[in-house]
Each structure stands twice: as C-alpha cells, then as structure tokens.
Amino acid sequence: MNAPLNVAVLIGSTRDGRFGPVVANWIRAHLERRDDMAADLIDLVETPLPTVFPVLGQPPESAEALELLSAVSPRMARADAFVIVTPEYNRSFPAALKNAIDWHGREWHAKPVGFVGYGGFSAGLRAVEQLRLVMAELHAVTMRDAVGLQAPWAQIGMDGTADNPGGDAAAKAMLDQLAWWGHTLREARTTRPYGA
Numbered sequence: 001m002n003a004p005l006n007v008a009v010l011i012g013s014t015r016d017g018r019f020g021p022v023v024a025n026w027i028r029a030h031l032e033r034r035d036d037m038a039a040d041l042i043d044l045v046e047t048p049l050p051t052v053f054p055v056l057g058q059p060p061e062s063a064e065a066l067e068l069l070s071a072v073s074p075r076m077a078r079a080d081a082f083v084i085v086t087p088e089y090n091r092s093f094p095a096a097l098k099n100a101i102d103w104h105g106r107e108w109h110a111k112p113v114g115f116v117g118y119g120g121f122s123a124g125l126r127a128v129e130q131l132r133l134v135m136a137e138l139h140a141v142t143m144r145d146a147v148g149l150q151a152p153w154a155q156i157g158m159d160g161t162a163d164n165p166g167g168d169a170a171a172k173a174m175l176d177q178l179a180w181w182g183h184t185l186r187e188a189r190t191t192r193p194y195g196a
C-alpha cells in the first residue's frame, strides 16, 4: 500500500524543435526527489500512436497500430497517477495529446491527473483548463493546483537547471495533492474496484 506511486509523465507536444522535453525533465526531477513517487516518462515522439481510429468498440485491425499501442497502453494501465505536460497551442492543447488521451479509456478511470502547462502569455493555463473537461469524461480526478510556466525557456536551461522558485513551489503543491489522491485512489481501486 505504501509502495511509491507509479506516475506516468506524458509529454503533450511532438513538434520539431519543441521545448516540451525540457519541461518534462524538470518536473520529473521534482518527482524523483520524492520517495513516494517513481516516474515513467511517455514521449509521443519516441512512442507515437496511430491517428486513425478503429470502428467504435473494436480493436484496431492493423498489426502496426497494435504494435504502436503496445508501447504505450500497458504503461498507462500500470500508472497510479498521471502528470500531463502540455503547451498551449491556439488557446488549447496539442492534437497529439488529445489523440493519446482518446486512445485510452479505463487506463484513466479513478486515477488522479496533475498538470504542468507552459506557453507564452497564458503560461499554458488555458490548455490546462480545457484538459480538465476532457479528464472529467474519463472518470479521472484533476488536481486543483496546476503548474503554469510562462516562457519557460527563460526559466529552465536546456540542461534542466532552473531558477524559478515560484515554479518549484507550484510543482510541490501539485505533486503533494497527486500523492494524496494517488495513494487514496490506489487503495480504493484495490478494495472496491471502480465500476463505471
């Protein structure tokens, strides 16, 4: 029951020249400094997912699609909690992230989700607020406190070193909530399987 939570950290951007991995490594470093969590970084560039969906309710027919899914879906299923790292694109989140979300159903159920948003003026928070609506449909529980990094390229070096005390405090608040919900929901799913 007290084993560290397996936290899947999902990188939402796949753009050439993206900053997403730098932000993801920054939050992963926060996670790894804790003894109550272990991180599993899911990068949709390294493990891309198919973009053509099968007939509703049926598995994909193509072997290639099944192989791509096999590199991601079991890790999502094993996760006790998620951290979604998302940039803001046109006041929302990237299409590649929505694709990864939509490929999964029960993998999200009764699990907590924390957010790290980043972008320009908005610090990615408009993308985060839209993701809360999506997560509600997937029976996931979103953390009240999110991290929002405005122009993170001015705060986090490419080597991951950062000088952003506000960001560190926001990361701690979000991860503390994720730990509480993660342990609580893992225990609850064990004793009372979620029936939706």
Ligand SMILES: Cc1cc2nc3c(=O)[nH]c(=O)nc-3n(C[C@H](O)[C@H](O)[C@H](O)COP(=O)(O)O)c2cc1C
Pocket (backbone or CB within 6 Å): 013, 014, 015, 017, 018, 019, 020, 021, 087, 088, 089, 090, 091, 092, 118, 119, 120, 121, 122, 123, 124
């Ligand atoms: C297509 C596109 C749309 C964007 N729209 C917004 C936006 O609406 N608000 C914002 O604050 N930043 C916006 N940006 C800036 C991005 O959030 C910023 O460049 C961020 O680094 C993108 O993440 P990535 O580098 O991991 O792809 C946009 C960038 C792109 C490429």
